[in-house]
Each structure stands twice: as C-alpha cells, then as structure tokens.
Amino acid sequence: MSAGESSGDRHGAAVAREILRKLPGARLFGIGGREMEAAGVSRLAGLDELSVMGGTEVLRRLPGFLRLERRIRRLFTTEDVRLFLPIDYPGLNLRLARAARRQGRGVLYYIAPQVWAWREGRARKLRRDCDRVLTVLPFEAALLERYGVRTEFVGHPLLDETRAPRSGAAARAAAGRRPSGARRVVGLFxxxxxxxxxxxxxxxxxxxxxxxxxxxxxxxxxxxxxxLPEALYAEAGFPTTGAREATERSWAALTKSGTITLELALAGVPMVVGYRMSRVEWAIGRRLVRVPSIVLVNLVAEAPVVPELLQDRLTAARAAEAIEGLLAEEAPARRDMLRGFDVVRERLGEPGCAARVARHAIQLLAEPDSEDPPGAAC
Structure with a gap:
C-alpha cells in the first residue's frame, strides 16, 4: 500500500482495517502515516519523507525519493507481493504501478489521479498498468472509461466518517455548532x-x-x-489542533484547496478557499489545468458554491472580507453555501467506500491466474 499525504493515510487505514477484517492472513506493508501503521500496515517510509509541494522542492529532495522508489521496486522482485494498492499521490504511485505491473503483480489504484484536471496522458498509464481503478468523485469513472480504463465509482471515503443525516445535513451540522451566545471559531487550514x-x-x-x-x-x-512540527506554526500566533477537531469546532473556515474542502462541506462549515504557489508554477499550471475551478466542492456541485482566491487574488484583506460575509447565521452567502453543500453530499454516493475497496482487493488476490491462495502481502 502506498499513500503520500495525510488524507491518503487516513483513507488507506480504513481500507487496511477492512482487508484484515475480511482476510486476517493478509500481510500489509508500504508507505503511509501513523493511521495506516495503527491499522496494521508495516511502514517502509513515512509521510514526512514525501511531504513536498512544487517542482523546486521536489528537485531538492529528489535523491531521497529515488532511493525510496528503488527500495520499493526491489520489493516487487524479492517479496511475495500479490497486490499493489496505491492511494492517490500519482507522481510516485504511477511509477510504482508500472514497476509492479512489469513484475506481474496485481495493481488496484484507489482514488484515481485527477486526469480530468490536467495531464490526461495519465489515463493511458492507468489503462496500461492497473487491473482496476477506483474513483471517489462521481464524474471520474465515465471519463476514465473513455480511455479504456477498467474503473468503478466506489463513493467517497469521507462519507464513512460523517454521521450527519443525508437530508439537510450541512445546514443542521452548522446550526448545532454554535450555541446561542457562544464564541465562534474560524478554522485555518x-x-x-x-x-x-x-x-x-x-x-x-x-x-x-x-x-x-x-x-x-x-x-x-x-x-x-x-x-508537521509545531514550530512551523509558531509565528502565526494561534493554537493548533488536528484537522478533525478543527473541522468539528469551526463556524467558518479559510482553507487551501483539496480534499479538505469536501470534509468541510460534509461537516457544514462555510469556507473561503485560497491558494498560492510560485509564479513559475502558476504560469505552468494555468496552461495545463482544464477545469473551471480548483475547488472540489464546486466541481462536484457543478456550480460556484465556494469562493476561491487564487495566486495574486489571495490577500489578507480579500480573505477577511470573504469570511466576514459568512459569519452571520442568516447571511445569504452562508445559507446559499449550505444549500450547495447538501447537493455535494447527495452526489458523493453512499457510505461503505472502504469496504467496497477491500472487496475489490480481495477479488484481485483470489483471481485464478495466481497459484497461491489469498493471504499474501499487499
């Protein structure tokens, strides 16, 4: 199993628990964080070794990445690996999937690379190197099928972590977050x-x-x-906590783009999205990205539910003004956003994603072209 970020670690841990529940003899090892390790995955490397952003940071740490990649590739030769289960993180995982395929190992890609946003050539690699690709966004499966990828939409893993009822979930979750007269919390992500x-x-x-x-x-x-170390946040002057607690406590949020926007939407936390990168990376990205929004909430809803402040538009003044418009309980912007969150919730499928992924993994382990019974490593 291979996850390169915090969200992948969490989702990978849920899958690992389901695999071991259904197949107690399986041996799981790979790349991940503390949650995957606690779920029974023997770690070969941690998230701190993979936590980078942008081309310049990747180049600086390239020797370490290459050593880790060579180490994993050797395992496909020396260990009885029956299945490789990459989780998102396409920069590394697509190369490892290629290595696994060349060694005759099964490959089940979970949380498909976002080929709909840029680099559609990745779809051809998925077709070539993966037995199956499992998507967590409703529109991805149809796109990948056009490239001949064997794929299935399994719902979003965040639904397994959300207890809110389906109808009007976002509005009720937000309404219950702040008792009358209590102080309001704004989360920074x-x-x-x-x-x-x-x-x-x-x-x-x-x-x-x-x-x-x-x-x-x-x-x-x-x-x-x-x-990430606490010292990284010292100059900000505000207390830190885990993402789950921050989400549960927040009345509104200022956040980067990514999966966290879906987490906030499912929890009923109105948000403003801001993102910034180097000017070179921004110039390249603008030429490559082919979608109208970088916010997953907006893409799933097919509407501009959440405001996004990108690159030069991300200033403290603009961000504060946008958040201010979401603070009042009856503010039109807040109420409209919460209604949009309910649309997102309906489109993300049903709970049970981790169990469905585990089912696919066990099916691949049991396919008749393998000489050994299920129970080998993944």
Missing part, C-alpha cells in the same frame, strides 16, 4: 505539506488578525497534521 504551510499560513493568519480586530467574539485555530 493551510495544508498538509510544509511548503504549503509556509506559503499559505502567513496570509491566512493576517486575515485572521484583521477579523479579530473587527469581531471580538471570534476565536481562531489552525489545523496541523501530526507529521
């Missing part, structure tokens, strides 16, 4: 990679200070993934 935090957090923190001067009843918390 600057990312799970160190370079993302260095880039986004200064702007997010300054926006929070501007809001604090105008609204004395606001508190602020920063979501910090466990693999």
């Amino acid at each position: 600057p990312g799970s990679r160190a370079q993302e935090v260095r880039c986004m957090l200064p702007v997010f923190a300054e926006a929070a200070r501007r809001l604090a001067r105008r609204h004395r009843d606001l508190d602020f918390i920063i979501a910090r993934p466990p693999h």
Whole structure:
C-alpha cells in the first residue's frame, strides 16, 4: 500500500482495517502515516519523507525519493507481493504501478489521479498498468472509461466518517455548532505539506488578525497534521489542533484547496478557499489545468458554491472580507453555501467506500491466474 499525504493515510487505514477484517492472513506493508501503521500496515517510509509541494522542492529532495522508489521496486522482485494498492499521490504511485505491473503483480489504484484536471496522458498509464481503478468523485469513472480504463465509482471515503443525516445535513451540522451566545471559531487550514504551510499560513493568519480586530467574539485555530512540527506554526500566533477537531469546532473556515474542502462541506462549515504557489508554477499550471475551478466542492456541485482566491487574488484583506460575509447565521452567502453543500453530499454516493475497496482487493488476490491462495502481502 502506498499513500503520500495525510488524507491518503487516513483513507488507506480504513481500507487496511477492512482487508484484515475480511482476510486476517493478509500481510500489509508500504508507505503511509501513523493511521495506516495503527491499522496494521508495516511502514517502509513515512509521510514526512514525501511531504513536498512544487517542482523546486521536489528537485531538492529528489535523491531521497529515488532511493525510496528503488527500495520499493526491489520489493516487487524479492517479496511475495500479490497486490499493489496505491492511494492517490500519482507522481510516485504511477511509477510504482508500472514497476509492479512489469513484475506481474496485481495493481488496484484507489482514488484515481485527477486526469480530468490536467495531464490526461495519465489515463493511458492507468489503462496500461492497473487491473482496476477506483474513483471517489462521481464524474471520474465515465471519463476514465473513455480511455479504456477498467474503473468503478466506489463513493467517497469521507462519507464513512460523517454521521450527519443525508437530508439537510450541512445546514443542521452548522446550526448545532454554535450555541446561542457562544464564541465562534474560524478554522485555518493551510495544508498538509510544509511548503504549503509556509506559503499559505502567513496570509491566512493576517486575515485572521484583521477579523479579530473587527469581531471580538471570534476565536481562531489552525489545523496541523501530526507529521508537521509545531514550530512551523509558531509565528502565526494561534493554537493548533488536528484537522478533525478543527473541522468539528469551526463556524467558518479559510482553507487551501483539496480534499479538505469536501470534509468541510460534509461537516457544514462555510469556507473561503485560497491558494498560492510560485509564479513559475502558476504560469505552468494555468496552461495545463482544464477545469473551471480548483475547488472540489464546486466541481462536484457543478456550480460556484465556494469562493476561491487564487495566486495574486489571495490577500489578507480579500480573505477577511470573504469570511466576514459568512459569519452571520442568516447571511445569504452562508445559507446559499449550505444549500450547495447538501447537493455535494447527495452526489458523493453512499457510505461503505472502504469496504467496497477491500472487496475489490480481495477479488484481485483470489483471481485464478495466481497459484497461491489469498493471504499474501499487499
């Protein structure tokens, strides 16, 4: 199993638990974080070794990446690996999938690379190197099938972690977050990679200070993934907590793009999305990206539910102003956004994603072209 980010670690842990529940003899090992390790995956490398953002950071750490990749490739030759289960993180995982395929190993790709956003050539690699590709966004399967990829939409793993009822879930979740007269919490979600935090957090923190001067009843918390050091957040001047707790406590949020936007939407937390990268990377990205929004909430809803402040538009003043429009319980922008979140919730499928992924894994382990019974490593 191979996950390169915090969300992949969490989703991979859920799958690992389901595999071991249904197939107690399986041996799981690979790349992941603390949650996968706690779920029974023997770690060969941790998320801190993979936590990078942007081309310059990748180049600086390239020798370490290459050593790790060579180590994993050798395992496909020396160990009785029956199945490789990559989880998102396509930069590394697509190359490992190719190596696994060349060694005759099964490949089950979970959380498909976002070929609909850019680099559609990855779809051809998925067709060539994967037995099956499991998607978590409703529109991905049809796109991949056009490229001949054997694929299935398995629902989104976040639904397994959400207890809110289906109808009006977002609105009720948000309404129950702040008792009358209580202080409101604004969550800051600057990312799970160190370079993302260095880039986004200064702007997010300054926006929070501007809001604090105008609204004395606001508190602020920063979501910090466990693999990043507390010292990285010291200059911001606000307390940190885990992403789950920050989501549960937040009345509104200022966040980077990514899966966290879906987590906030399912929890009923109105948000503003901000993102910034180097000017070179931004110039390249603008030429490659082929979708109208970088926010998953907007893509799933097929509507501009959440405002996005990108690159030069991400300033503390604009972010504070946008968040301010979401603070009042009856604010039109807040109510419209919560209605949009309910649309997103309906389109993400049904709970049970991890169990469905485990079922696919066990089916591949049991396919008749293999001489050994299920129970080997994945």
